[in-house]
Amino acid sequence: MAYVLVTDGIKEDGLQPLLNESTIQCDIGSLNEFSDRLNQYEALLVRSATKVTAEVLNQMPNLKIVARAGVGVDNIDLDAATKRGVIVVNAPDGNTISTTEHTFAMIASLVRNIPQGTSSLKSGKWMRKDYVGTELYGKTLGIVGMGRIGTELSRRARAFGMNVAVFDPFLTNDRAQKLDVESVEFDHLLDVADIITVHTPLTDKTRGLLNEETIARTKKGVFLINCARGGIIDEKALIPYLDSGHIGGVALDVFESEPPEHNHPLLGYDQVIVTPHLGASTKEAQLNVAAQVADEVLYFLQDKPIRNAINLPGFSKEEYEKIKPYYELTRKMGSILSQCMKSAVNLVEVSYAGKLTELDTAILTRNLMASFLKSRLDTTVNEVNAPSIARERGITYGEKHSSETHGYSNLISVTVQGDKETFSLQGTYIKEYGDRITQLNGFDIDFHPQGHLLYIQHNDRPGVIGNVGKVLGEHEINIATMQVGRKTAGGEAIMMLSFDSELPKNIEETLESVQDIVKVEQIGGV
Ligand SMILES: NC(=O)c1ccc[n+]([C@@H]2O[C@H](COP(=O)([O-])OP(=O)(O)OC[C@H]3O[C@@H](n4cnc5c(N)ncnc54)[C@H](O)[C@@H]3O)[C@@H](O)[C@H]2O)c1
Ligand SMILES: O=C(O)[C@H](O)COP(=O)(O)O
Numbered sequence: 001m002a003y004v005l006v007t008d009g010i011k012e013d014g015l016q017p018l019l020n021e022s023t024i025q026c027d028i029g030s031l032n033e034f035s036d037r038l039n040q041y042e043a044l045l046v047r048s049a050t051k052v053t054a055e056v057l058n059q060m061p062n063l064k065i066v067a068r069a070g071v072g073v074d075n076i077d078l079d080a081a082t083k084r085g086v087i088v089v090n091a092p093d094g095n096t097i098s099t100t101e102h103t104f105a106m107i108a109s110l111v112r113n114i115p116q117g118t119s120s121l122k123s124g125k126w127m128r129k130d131y132v133g134t135e136l137y138g139k140t141l142g143i144v145g146m147g148r149i150g151t152e153l154s155r156r157a158r159a160f161g162m163n164v165a166v167f168d169p170f171l172t173n174d175r176a177q178k179l180d181v182e183s184v185e186f187d188h189l190l191d192v193a194d195i196i197t198v199h200t201p202l203t204d205k206t207r208g209l210l211n212e213e214t215i216a217r218t219k220k221g222v223f224l225i226n227c228a229r230g231g232i233i234d235e236k237a238l239i240p241y242l243d244s245g246h247i248g249g250v251a252l253d254v255f256e257s258e259p260p261e262h263n264h265p266l267l268g269y270d271q272v273i274v275t276p277h278l279g280a281s282t283k284e285a286q287l288n289v290a291a292q293v294a295d296e297v298l299y300f301l302q303d304k305p306i307r308n309a310i311n312l313p314g315f316s317k318e319e320y321e322k323i324k325p326y327y328e329l330t331r332k333m334g335s336i337l338s339q340c341m342k343s344a345v346n347l348v349e350v351s352y353a354g355k356l357t358e359l360d361t362a363i364l365t366r367n368l369m370a371s372f373l374k375s376r377l378d379t380t381v382n383e384v385n386a387p388s389i390a391r392e393r394g395i396t397y398g399e400k401h402s403s404e405t406h407g408y409s410n411l412i413s414v415t416v417q418g419d420k421e422t423f424s425l426q427g428t429y430i431k432e433y434g435d436r437i438t439q440l441n442g443f444d445i446d447f448h449p450q451g452h453l454l455y456i457q458h459n460d461r462p463g464v465i466g467n468v469g470k471v472l473g474e475h476e477i478n479i480a481t482m483q484v485g486r487k488t489a490g491g492e493a494i495m496m497l498s499f500d501s502e503l504p505k506n507i508e509e510t511l512e513s514v515q516d517i518v519k520v521e522q523i524g525g526v
Contacts, residue, residue, distance in 0.1 A: 001025055002301050003040045003062075008047035010069045011283075014290025015045075017298050024301060031056060043297045045069060046076070048277070054080035065300050067293035070095060070280055072229060073310055074202060081311065085385040088310045089296045093148055094288030095280035100152035102279045103227040106251035107195060110223050111136060115273045134194075134223075134248070137161040142193025144186070144209065145200035145228065146171045146179075153197065154181050165189050168200075190217040195225065202229035212237040221248040227279050230255040235266055242269050253279050311384050313362040323359055329412060329427050329435040330364045332449040332526050334371030336437070337416050339523045340423050340455055347417040348372065348390075348397040354410040357401040365399040368414065408438065443485035443494045451480070452499045453523035454507075459516040460486045460493040467514045468495065475504060492518075 006015065006028045019026050027034055027041075031050060034041075038059045045067045046052060052066055054077050066076055068090040081088050109115055113131035120127050141157045143150045146168035154164045164181040167189045176183035186209075189196070196218065200206045210224060210233040218224075224247060226233045235256055241247040249271040255264075258277060266272045280289070296306045305320035306312075315323065337348075350368060352361045366383040373389055374381045381389055390397055405411050408428040415424040426439035427449070437449050458464050465484065472479060479497050486493035508520040 002042050003027070003037075004043040004045065004297060004301075005029075005031075005034055005038075005041045006045045007031060007050045008045075008069070010045055010047060010293070011286040011290040014287045014292075015294045017291075018294040021298060024298075035059075043067065043301065045293055045297065048072060048075050050075065052076040052081070057081060057084055057086060065089065065297060065306075067091075067297050069286075069289040069293045072201065074229065078311060081384075083385055083388055085380045085382040087300065087306065087312060087384050089293065089300075089306055089308045090310060091289035091292035091296075092308055094292045095282075095285035096148040096152055098282040098285035099149050099227060099279035100156065101282075102253060102275070103149065103153055103197060103199075103225060104156050106225055106227060106253065106273065106275070107141075107197065107223070108136070110225070110249045110251045110273055111195070116270055136195075139163070139194040140165055140192050142167070142189040142196040143181075144168070144189065144196065144198045144232075145206075146175075146181075147199060149228075150199035151179065153199065154179055165192055186214075187217065190214055191219070193222065194219060195223040197225035198228050198232045200228060200232060202231050206232050208232075208234040208237075210234060210237070212240070215241050215247070218246075220246055222246070223249045223251070225251045227251075227253040230258060235264075238272075239265060242266075242271060247271070249273070253277055309384075313360060313366070315360060315363065319360065323361075323364065325429045325431075326356065326364055326410070326412065327367055329429050329449075330368040331371045332435060333412065333414055333425050333427050333437075334368040334373075335375055335526050336449060336453070336523050337414060337423060337425055338372045338375035340521050341416050341418060341421065342521075343418045343420045345395055345416055345418045347415075348395060349415045349417075350397070350399040351402045351404075351413040352399065352411075353402045353413070354405040354408060356410045356412065357403075361399060361401070364412075365397065369397055372416075406438070411438070413439075437496070440485070440494060440496070443487060443492075445483050445485035445494065445496060447481065447483040447496045447498070449526050450498060451526065452502055453526060454495075454497040454499070454503065454511075455519075455521045455523060456495040456497070456511065456517060457519040458493055458495065459518065460488075460490050461516045464493075464514070464516045465495065468497075468511060468517075471511055471514060472497075472507075475507065475510075477503060477507070 002024045004024055004026045006026055007030055039061055041060055042062050043065045044063060047069050057080050063086050065087045071090055071092055073088060073090055076088055078088060112133035117131045140163045143154055143166045146166045157164050158180055165184045166181045167184055167186045171183050173183060215237055224233055238250055251273045253275045254277055300306050307314060350365050366386050369390055370381050370383050370386040373386055411426060411428050413426045424441055427437050429435055435449055437447050480500050481498045483496045503522055508522060511517055511520045
């Protein structure tokens, strides 16, 4: 039974696939409510209210996946999760339309004084001349961040006859042209926009993007909107410009600290309209994000591909189907290399050839590295934390695509370098035969990496193979398969033997005492 904790009131209608799965037990509530059982959960589903800190992660030693039913993952300590090997997924597009519509509603409300007019009329006043608005038609909307929400917003703005100026370092001219928007530098956007709306994540670069200095460049009467993350517009910096009348109005759905304090200075301004982080709060968005994360968690628990991992390379279902056969192979190659190479390692080079060059192989390299490191460490190592663990241990690794297929339709070649030795391995996947190791340390060989293996380096002399059989026979060890390889007659040679069960611990020493045997390594549990 897998245990899953669902927090933050994620919409249960969308969670049905997870709730209906008989092998999964879902508890619904807060971290506090289930504090005595946190150690049992493998998956945690959250919105933005639950803070998944390093401390929370420590209380959940079994946790393998955190799923964020929404976009922003700033409530999750990504570094701590990644170090621990916990996958973090989100639902990147489930609330895009709702947040776009909310932003547009905020813009329209702001320029036409709708909230102010509502509250004034409800308080018994009829103040038509105090609430003269501004048309959107013909005005310039400045969008900072042209991702999912920025893009959808630009379409709506164009439909309202607005000009759209966009600043996003990743926006190509071609895309800007297709979307009928003008791609500009940030300073230029500040100069020309009548309304500025931010749609970036909150990062070191975007924190305080609109600050005292940058707001000073904006047009007099500018309207500023933040429906992305509190802090992209510096809240304090707004105050002098609201006081002087430079800013025409501000609309905020998000705050530097949520909820903002009751006496937050911005809440006192009539030109500031606010909502309590409602961008994604529609029935449709909540159903979408719940269904997306439920699928991701279910897939993960069933060993199927997940699509929206934040701390893993992403791939589609189709790409996963293509990459799947090589997954086992890279895992086995990592394990064999780690066990054959006993000394300290400083470099791992992986090369992909043939059909593999058409695929995004980053996940295979991470898988190989995770398997390589796992045999050497007693902490959890997986594709998520393998890069940081390798870095911590001073192991550099890299991958390349090559044209050297050696006649195979696909080929993975790995070289592991240490201070004292180098070890290399080549493997391929053949539909009819499965995984095959085709070369080991430069020796051509052909074996299926499975079960308990024995790797023997020896001199190519008559009787060595017989002696190995004799020693193993004396220990009542039955050989399942045996492959030999050599470079030249009478030179260095290797044997790879497989067995149905584990071998006695001291068998290497016994075999190493046989004449002409140079080195023996047991490779367990491949
Ligand atoms: N208010 C809400 O309820 C709500 C709902 C959903 C999303 N959001 C927030 O809205 C924001 C946008 O979401 P999205 O789904 O469109 O994200 P996205 O990842 O699709 O888009 C973000 C865009 O910002 C751009 N960007 C990054 N750094 C930049 C910089 N320094 N200057 C200019 N552009 C930069 C990126 O290139 C990208 O195109 C996020 O902060 C998200 O958390 C809020
Ligand atoms: O990042 C998001 O998806 C939004 O901020 C919405 O967050 P919420 O669903 O937790 O309100």
